[in-house]
Structures are given as structure tokens and as C-alpha cells.
Amino acid sequence: MDQEMSYGSDYKFIPATSIGSGVGVTVAPDVYCHTIQIVNIGLIGAPKSNEFVLIDAGMQGSADDIISLTEERFGEGSRPKAILLTHGHFDHVGAIIELVEHWQVPVYAHEQELPFLTGKTSYLEPDPTVEGGMVAKMSAMFPNEPINLGESVQALPSDGSIPFLPEFRWIHTPGHSPGHVSFFRDSDRVLIAGDAFVTVRQDALYKVLIQEEEINGPPRYFTTDWHAAWESVKRLEELKPSAAITGHGVPMSGDHLSNGLQKLANQFDKVAIPDYGKYI
Ligand SMILES: [Zn+2]
Numbered sequence: 332m333d334q335e336m337s338y339g340s341d342y343k344f345i346p347a348t349s350i351g352s353g354v355g356v357t358v359a360p361d362v363y364c365h366t367i368q369i370v371n372i373g374l375i376g377a378p379k380s381n382e383f384v385l386i387d388a389g390m391q392g393s394a395d396d397i398i399s400l401t402e403e404r405f406g407e408g409s410r411p412k413a414i415l416l417t418h419g420h421f422d423h424v425g426a427i428i429e430l431v432e433h434w435q436v437p438v439y440a441h442e443q444e445l446p447f448l449t450g451k452t453s454y455l456e457p458d459p460t461v462e463g464g465m466v467a468k469m470s471a472m473f474p475n476e477p478i479n480l481g482e483s484v485q486a487l488p489s490d491g492s493i494p495f496l497p498e499f500r501w502i503h504t505p506g507h508s509p510g511h512v513s514f515f516r517d518s519d520r521v522l523i524a525g526d527a528f529v530t531v532r533q534d535a536l537y538k539v540l541i542q543e544e545e546i547n548g549p550p551r552y553f554t555t556d557w558h559a560a561w562e563s564v565k566r567l568e569e570l571k572p573s574a575a576i577t578g579h580g581v582p583m584s585g586d587h588l589s590n591g592l593q594k595l596a597n598q599f600d601k602v603a604i605p606d607y608g609k610y611i
């Protein structure tokens with residue numbers, strides 16, 4: 332794995348934080364969610380075991396934090412079996428090259444996300460004109476050029492299974508990005524939803540604010556296919572998740588989650604789809 336890996340040429344540190352930064356929440360005994368600035372990562376696997384994976388790879392410059400967090404939970408010198416990506420947006424792959432170099436582990440993502448992870452295709456530009464206040468305006472500075480993970484990244488198996496995570500399956504939930512996936516465990520109905528929906532107010536995403544809980548559609552400035560995004564939310568709602576970790580905001584569970592998700596699935600056109608913007 333010593334071929335050249337590189338971040339996109341517009342890679343940069345994004346000065347944004349939330350009050351959740353540095354905080355972790357246990358969602359199930361073996362499912363842990365931790366907030367890096369404004370984005371969440373997941374660690375799945377029993378604490379102190381050697382069988383675990385990392386979901387998503389945080390913000391730019393967060394590799395040392397992720398490594399020490401991992402060692403705290405799983406033991407000194409521990410490393411995940413793999414890094415699984417919900418998608419390849421800058422705030423989910425910010426530390427991935429340092430992590431792959433440090434751990435020498437494979438990365439898995441959906442086949443349709445690979446062009447954005449192997450330096451071939453840029454994401455469409457974030458839309459700073461979309462309805463969404465401050466965050467939307469700020470999105471003009473968000474990187475959208477592809478990173479190149481070379482041969483370190485490979486496609487998830489087409490049968491829905493996930494390497495090193497036999498109890499979970501992946502579900503294609505496009506719309507926010509073409510190869511966006513969510514991860515689901517049928518036995519306890521734990522869902523890792525990435526950015527298919529989020530549990531924080533959109534205008535609070537990138538600000539130092541209380542991240543008031545509110546189920547919301549995918550982050551607007553990057554979502555380019557709203558029809559697919561709606562279908563994805565309906566698919567996730569049908570799973571009746573008992574608990575959900577999303578890419579942004581605190582994990583939610585129980586009635587709070589099911590009521591919010593049902594409302595989002597039913598009223599996605601009113602709640603999630605912005606009134607204006609160039610990808611509407
Ligand atoms: Zn995203």
C-alpha cells in the first residue's frame with residue numbers, strides 16, 4: 332500500500348466546531364459515536380477487542396485524535412480491520428490518508444463513490460446559493476475535489492455484506508452523493524445513516540451552537556439529487572431503526588427517532604428539499 336495517495340488540491344482545514352466536538356456517545360455496547368469538530372465517526376466492535384472497524388474518517392487534521400481515541404477504546408497499538416465510508420465528502424475523509432498510512436488498513440466504499448476517492452471525478456460544487464442561511468453561504472469554501480486513495484480503497488461486496496462486520500449489511504442510499512451508503516444491523520436495528528439524514532438543524536451544522544436535536548434531510552449545499560435522497564430516507568424509515576448515528580448531530584433512538592424519521596419521510600418535500608438552489 333505504498334502507492335501515492337493524495338488529498339484534493341483544494342484540501343484545507345475548516346475552522347468550524349460544535350459544542351459536541353470531542354464528545355462520544357455509546358449507542359450499543361459495541362457501537363460508539365464520536366464527534367470531530369462538526370462531523371461524527373463511528374467505532375464498531377467490542378471495546379478491548381481486536382475486531383473493530385472505523386466508520387468515516389473525520390475532519391482535516393484529526394488523525395491523531397482518532398488514533399488516540401481508538402487506542403483508548405481498544406487498547407494501545409490497536410488498529411481497525413478496515414475503514415468503511417458512508418461517502419467521500421471532505422468532512423468524512425479529512426484524516427483518511429494519515430490513518431491508512433498509520434494503520435495500513437483497507438478502505439471500503441460503494442462502487443459509485445470510487446471515482447471521488449481515486450482522483451477521477453470531483454463532486455459537483457457546493458451550492459452557496461441554496462436556502463440554508465450561514466452554512467450554505469460558508470459552503471463556498473468546502474473542498475469538492477476528489478482525494479486519491481489509489482489501491483487502498485475498494486468497492487463494498489455487491490451482495491450487501493460488509494467485510495469484518497458480519498452482523499451488518501450496507502444499504503445504497505444515494506441522493507446526497509451517488510454512492511452514499513448506510514449500515515444496518517437487523518438484530519438490534521442499529522443504523523449508521525451517514526448524511527442520508529442528519530439529527531441537527533441545518534443552519535447549526537457548521538457553527539458554534541447548541542446542536543439542537545432535530546431530524547433533518549441531508550446537508551443541502553452538497554445534495555444534488557433530491558428525488559433519490561427522498562427515496563433513500565423512505566428506505567431507511569422502513570427499516571424502523573431503534574437507534575441511529577448520523578454524520579452530523581447527536582445519535583437518536585426510540586420514539587424520538589421513529590417519529591422524526593417518519594415525519595421526514597412523509598414530508599421530505601416540505602422539510603428537507605430547499606425552496607431554492609441550483610440543484611433543485
Ligand atoms: Zn456529505
Ligand SMILES: [Zn+2]
Pocket residue numbers: 370420422423526550578579
Ligand atoms: Zn457530512
